[in-house]
Structures are given as structure tokens and as C-alpha cells.
Amino acid sequence: MSIDFIYHPALVPGEDSPETNTLYFLDSQLLLKQEVIADPLNVTPWTTESIAMEPELQLLLGQVNGSPLRVVQLPQCPPGWQETGLRDYLLMSADDMFKVVNAAAQLRYWLSTQNFCSRCGTPLEFNDSDKALTCPGCEYRSYPKVSPCVISVVRDGRKLLLAQNLGFRNGMYSCLAGFIEAGESAEDALAREIEEEAGIQITNPRYLLSQAWPFPHQLMLGYLCDYAGGDLVIDETELRTAGWFDIDNLPELPPEKTLALTLIKEAVRVISAEEAS
Ligand SMILES: [Zn+2]
Numbered sequence: 001m002s003i004d005f006i007y008h009p010a011l012v013p014g015e016d017s018p019e020t021n022t023l024y025f026l027d028s029q030l031l032l033k034q035e036v037i038a039d040p041l042n043v044t045p046w047t048t049e050s051i052a053m054e055p056e057l058q059l060l061l062g063q064v065n066g067s068p069l070r071v072v073q074l075p076q077c078p079p080g081w082q083e084t085g086l087r088d089y090l091l092m093s094a095d096d097m098f099k100v101v102n103a104a105a106q107l108r109y110w111l112s113t114q115n116f117c118s119r120c121g122t123p124l125e126f127n128d129s130d131k132a133l134t135c136p137g138c139e140y141r142s143y144p145k146v147s148p149c150v151i152s153v154v155r156d157g158r159k160l161l162l163a164q165n166l167g168f169r170n171g172m173y174s175c176l177a178g179f180i181e182a183g184e185s186a187e188d189a190l191a192r193e194i195e196e197e198a199g200i201q202i203t204n205p206r207y208l209l210s211q212a213w214p215f216p217h218q219l220m221l222g223y224l225c226d227y228a229g230g231d232l233v234i235d236e237t238e239l240r241t242a243g244w245f246d247i248d249n250l251p252e253l254p255p256e257k258t259l260a261l262t263l264i265k266e267a268v269r270v271i272s273a274e275e276a277s
Contacts, residue, residue, distance in 0.1 A: 001042055003096040005069075007062040007103070010128045014060030014070040021046040021069045023061070023104045027112075028216075029083040030101065031074065037082060040092040045101060051078050057111050061104050071104045073112065086214055091255055098257075105214040110144050118142070149218045150190045151177035153263045154202055156227035156244060158271050160264065161198060162251065163234070163242035173243075173251040174260045177220070186221050194225075198242055199233035202226060208266055211259040222259045224267055247271055 014020065023046040024031035036043045046069055057073040077083055086105055090098055114133050116123055122137035132141040153175045154161035162173035178193035180186060187205050194202050205225040213220050234242045245251055247268045254260040 001044070001094070003044075003064060003094075003100065004066070005062060005064050005096070005100050005103075008060045009131060011126045011131055011133060012060050012128050013058045013126060014068060016050055016070075017068070018048060019067050021048055021064055021067050022050075022072050023069065023101065024051065024081070025071065025073045025105070025108050026075075026077050026083055027073070028105070028109065029085060030089055030105075031077060031081045032084045032089075033081060037084065037092075040089070040097070041094045044097060045089065045093070053078060057108060059107060059111060061100070061107065064100060069100070069104075071108050073108055090257055095257070099212075102212050102214045106146075106212070106217045107144055109214070109216040114142050145217050146212075146219050147217055148180045148186070149177055149213075149220050150180060150186050150193060150223060151175050151220050151259060151263065152190055152194065152202075152205065152223040152225050153260075153267045154194060154198075154200070154225055154227055155267055155271070158247050158275070159244040160247065160250070160267055161200070161227070161232070161242065162245055162253075162264070163198065164240040166238060166240050168240070171252050172254055173245070174254045174258075175263055176242075177260075179218075180221075186223075190223055190225065195230070197235045197238055200230035201228040203228035208263060209259070211262075213259075220259050222263050224263060224270070 032045055036045050053074050055072045056075050059071045061069045061071050114124055117135035117140050119140045120138045122135050124133035125136055127134045132143045134141050163176055164173055176194050176197050180189040190205050191202055202225040205223045208222045208224055211220045
């Protein structure tokens with residue numbers, strides 16, 4: 001199924017109508033029908049089905065295949081619907097459907113944290129001319145939040161530096177990553193994060209691609225880079241362990257559809273191509 005999605009250019013609640021598609025949330029959980037979970041590659045997570053329950057939040061996200069698409073947060077799970085985590089849906093869904101859910105989840109989270117003006121305390125209002133919530137008291141505008149992060153696999157010869165975050169619940173190893181500070185370039189952030197977390201210096205950062213990551217509103221900028229010096233000493237407040245792994249003997253890696261796995265696969269491809277030439 002082809003999904004054509006267009007963002008709505010302003011912030012308006014939208015309305016329930018027979019043509020309107022709605023993506024339902026219960027806090028950060030998606031609400032899905034069993035037919036979506038049974039066939040997530042072919043059945044969209046949004047539906048024209050109306051639910052008779054007063055929403056906690058509602059927003060017109062845009063248009064999907066020519067029809068309006070709303071995001072609605074409900075106070076409880078209606079009978080016949082199932083709560084589904086975003087990560088679980090990411091792993092099962094088609095990329096173009098997840099792209100829409102990704103946008104919806106980020107805007108839902110942001111809206112749920114923006115009730116009052118942070119300057120004067122007046123309740124914020126929707127805005128039909130700009131993609132922002134507006135304060136009727138002081139005209140302050142609150143725009144949707146996106147937090148840029150850098151993520152990279154570091155290469156030394158045919159070995160890759162991979163680490164286990166303290167937050168990982170399984171034995172998976174992944175790339176090092178961190179938030180970009182105010183005033184920093186992405187390349188500055190990459191060098192700082194890797195030195196802080198692993199004690200090593202890098203060189204030759206090459207941007208590969210990015211991924212919007214709705215946990216809750218990151219934009220991950222993916223890089224490959226090379227080892228330049230230093231001994232591996234981990235920051236134990238962030239990492240459980242880290243190590244250099246030969247590309248023929250990699251540990252358990254992140255799941256499909258993650259930018260981390262894409263970066264690791266690209267590093268392996270580059271090294272293998274060099275060795276073959
Ligand atoms: Zn204000």
C-alpha cells in the first residue's frame with residue numbers, strides 16, 4: 001500500500017467526520033485494532049472509526065492519501081482496542097506507515113507538555129496561521145520540539161567500537177550517541193560525546209543519513225568515523241561495557257529499522273569493499 005502524507009501547516013484540532021482518519025493514543029501508547037496487529041504491513045493504524053469518548057488532546061496532523069488525519073489522545077482504552085508500544089509498532093510496521101505514526105507521536109507528546117505559556121502562565125491556544133501554540137497574554141509562540149542527536153560507529157582497521165548502554169535490557173551492543181549542545185556543530189558533538197563516553201579521539205566524520213526517533217522527539221544524525229587515538233575508558237554513568245569487535249565477530253546488534261544497525265552494516269560494507277579491492 002502506498003501512503004502519501006502531507007503535514008498540515010498550522011496547529012488546529014481538526015474535526016471528526018465520516019472522511020476523517022484518526023490515529024488514537026492512550027498517553028504514549030498507540031491504540032490499535034486486532035486487524036492492524038494481525039497485518040501491520042497492509043492495514044493502516046489510522047481509521048475512520050469514531051470513538052464516543054471525550055478526547056484529552058486532538059490535533060489535525062495533515063492529510064493521508066487525500067483525507068484528513070487527526071491525532072486523538074483518549075483517557076482510556078476502548079473495548080476492542082489494544083495498547084501497543086511505539087517500539088513494537090516500529091518493528092512490525094511498513095516504513096511509510098511508521099513515518100506518519102512517528103510524526104503523530106512526537107506532536108502528541110509535545111502537545112501534552114505544552115498547556116501554559118512558559119513566560120506568563122496563560123493557557124496556550126491553537127494557531128490556524130502558524131505551526132505553533134500561541135499565548136493570548138503575551139504573544140509568545142511555542143513551536144514543536146525536535147532534539148538533534150549524533151550517533152556514530154567508530155572504526156579502527158577492521159574493528160568497530162560498540163557499547164552497551166546502562167538502559168539496554170538485553171545483551172545488545174550499539175553505536176555511541178548523544179545530544180548536540182547549544183552552539184555545537186554535529187561534528188563537534190560527535191567528537192565530544194565519543195571522548196566523554198569512551199575516552200577516545202576520532203577523526204574523519206562522514207555524515208551518512210538521519211532518522212526521526214519519537215522517544216520522545218530526537219532527530220538522529222548518523223555518522224561513520226575513524227579512530228584517531230586514546231585508550232578505551234568508559235563512562236560508567238552511561239555505559240555498562242564497550243569494546244572493539246572484528247567485523248567477522250560482531251556481538252548482538254540493534255534491531256532492523258534502527259539507524260544504529262544501518263550504520264554498523266554500512267561500516268561492514270565499506271571495510272569488506274576495501275578488503276576486496
Ligand atoms: Zn504568555
